[in-house]
Amino acid sequence: MNYDVIIPTIKDYLLALQTKICLSLENEEQQEKFLIDDWVRNEGGGGKTCVLSEGAVIERGAVNFSHIFGEALPPSASQRHPALTAAAFQATGISLVLHPRNPYVPTVHMNLRFIVVSGTEQQAAQWWFGGGFDLTPYYPFLEDCRHWHLIAKQSCDPFGLELYPQYKKNCDDYFYLKHRQEPRGIGGLFFDDLNQWDFKQCFEFIKSVGDHFLLAYLPIVKLRKDTAYGERERQFQAYRRSRYVEFNLIYDRGTLFGLQSGGRVESILTSLPPQANWKYNWQPQTCSKEAELTENFLTARDWLA
Numbered sequence: 001m002n003y004d005v006i007i008p009t010i011k012d013y014l015l016a017l018q019t020k021i022c023l024s025l026e027n028e029e030q031q032e033k034f035l036i037d038d039w040v041r042n043e044g045g046g047g048k049t050c051v052l053s054e055g056a057v058i059e060r061g062a063v064n065f066s067h068i069f070g071e072a073l074p075p076s077a078s079q080r081h082p083a084l085t086a087a088a089f090q091a092t093g094i095s096l097v098l099h100p101r102n103p104y105v106p107t108v109h110m111n112l113r114f115i116v117v118s119g120t121e122q123q124a125a126q127w128w129f130g131g132g133f134d135l136t137p138y139y140p141f142l143e144d145c146r147h148w149h150l151i152a153k154q155s156c157d158p159f160g161l162e163l164y165p166q167y168k169k170n171c172d173d174y175f176y177l178k179h180r181q182e183p184r185g186i187g188g189l190f191f192d193d194l195n196q197w198d199f200k201q202c203f204e205f206i207k208s209v210g211d212h213f214l215l216a217y218l219p220i221v222k223l224r225k226d227t228a229y230g231e232r233e234r235q236f237q238a239y240r241r242s243r244y245v246e247f248n249l250i251y252d253r254g255t256l257f258g259l260q261s262g263g264r265v266e267s268i269l270t271s272l273p274p275q276a277n278w279k280y281n282w283q284p285q286t287c288s289k290e291a292e293l294t295e296n297f298l299t300a301r302d303w304l305a
Contacts, residue, residue: 001125001127001199003090003116003127006199006203007067007090007092007114007116009203010092010114010203011065011067011092013203013206013207013210014065014092014093014094014112014210015048015065017094017112017210017211018048018050018063018064018065018094020214021063021096021213021214022034022050022052022063024214024218025052025057025058025061025063025098026052028057028058028218028221028222028225029052029055029056029057029058030056031055031056032052032053032054032055032056032058033052034050034051034052034063035050035051035052035053036048036049036050037049037050037051037267039264039267041068041262041263041264043068043070043261043262044068044069044070045066045067045068045069045090046066046067046068047064047065047066047067047068047264047267048064048065048066049062049064049065049264049266049267049270050062050063050064051270053274055101056101057100057101057102057105057221057225058098058099058100058101059099059100059101059273059274059275060099060270060273060274061096061097061098061099062096062097062098062267062270062271063094063096064094064095064096064267064270065092065093065094066091066092066093066095066258066263066264066267067090067091067092068090068091068092068261068263069088069089069090069091070088070089070261070262071088072086072087072088072089073087073089073117087117087118087125088117088118089115089116089117089118090115090116091113091114091115091116091257091261092113092114093111093112093113093114093131094110094111094112094113094210095109095110095111095112095113095254095271096108096109096110096111097109097270097271098217099241099273099274100221100225102224102225102226102227102229103138103139103229103233103234103236103237104138104139104224104227104229104233105220105221105224105225105227106135106136106137106138106140106144106185106220107135107136107137107138107185107241107244107273108133108134108135108136108217109133109134109136109271110131110132110133110210110213111130111131111132111133111254112129112130112131112206112209112210113129113130113131113254114127114128114129114206115127115128115130126195127195127199128192128193128194128195129191129194129195129202129203129205129206130191130192130193130194131190131191131206131209132167132170132171132188132189132190132191132209133152133188133189133209133213133216133217134171134175134184134185134186134187134188134189134190135148135185135186135187135188135217135220136184136185136186136240136244137185137186137293137297138233138236138237138240138293139233139236139289139290139292139293140186140292140293140296140297141224144220144223144224145186145297145303146303146304147216147219147220148186148188148216148217148220148303149168149186149187149188149303149304150304151212151215151216152164152167152168152188152189152212152216153304154212155189155208155209155211155212156189156205156208156209158208159197159201159204159205159208164189167189167190167191168187168188168189169300170189170190170191170192171187171188171189171190172187172300174190175187175190175247177243177246177247177250177251178251179246179250180243180246182243182294182298183298183299183300184243184244184247185298186297186298186303187300188216189209194206235277236284236290238273238275238276238277239276239277239278239279239282240293241273241275241276241277242276242277242278244272244273244276245272245273245276248271248272252271255268255269255271
């Protein structure tokens with residue numbers, strides 16, 4: 001396989017997707033624009049970080065592209081591929097996290113990535129895709145959850161009806177705070193080590209997931225962004241955002257991969273919310289609208305039933 005050809009092709013798609021997502025979000029904002037920061041790293045490679053701060057809709061959001069390379073996989077990846085630990089690698093991808101201002105609009109995450117590892121004496125060169133998207137509501141609505149998962153399913157179905165249930169379960173299992181015994185949100189799709197088809201079909205699947213992201217998220221933004229809220233809702237949002245911080249800093253493989261590979265810290269940590277709050281031993285009152293999140297929504301379930 002000629003990686004000098006396929007990697008630029010993947011990069012072209014990811015950069016076009018980054019631009020499309022940023023323009024769509026700016027259209028919702030009307031006033032604020034993304035700050036665009038092109039960067040190069042000393043260890044090899046670079047990227048394009050797009051950050052929007054203090055918007056009317058997006059309080060903090062980042063849509064980041066990177067293409068990096070190095071002489072050895074970082075531990076977060078090599079532990080899954082021990083035979084390739086000492087092999088040189090290239091990784092390119094797009095990663096976004098959006099923290100809306102309105103507590104009734106969910107936080108959202110998407111990641112799409114491609115990794116290729118050079119061959120060694122013991123192992124041939126390998127490549128794989130990974131990624132997915134997931135939703136983290138604070139004041140959830142059943143119709144939003146159903147819409148989110150319906151679009152997720154639609155992105156998978158042309159490639160096999162078994163994919164959505166499999167990747168949904170992967171997502172439920174992965175975005176889980178073990179120390180809290182609690183899901184991060186309502187899930188979506190998560191897949192890794194994707195190379196069971198030929199390159200063309202794998203790439204087409206990645207593009208399908210990427211192209212369905214705005215179809216899944218923007219209708220929820222448009223529907224909820226003008227919902228009235230007060231200080232109570234903002235405080236609960238900040239409290240629940242602390243769970244997001246805990247997951248990203250303790251478990252998230254993308255964060256670990258970036259930090260372990262000498263990635264650009266400012267870009268990696270744009271995934272964190274602008275404000276978060278930890279309250280000691282606090283629990284929402286039973287049957288309150290805050291308690292509804294954990295009582296009725298933060299559980300693995302069939303959202304399309």
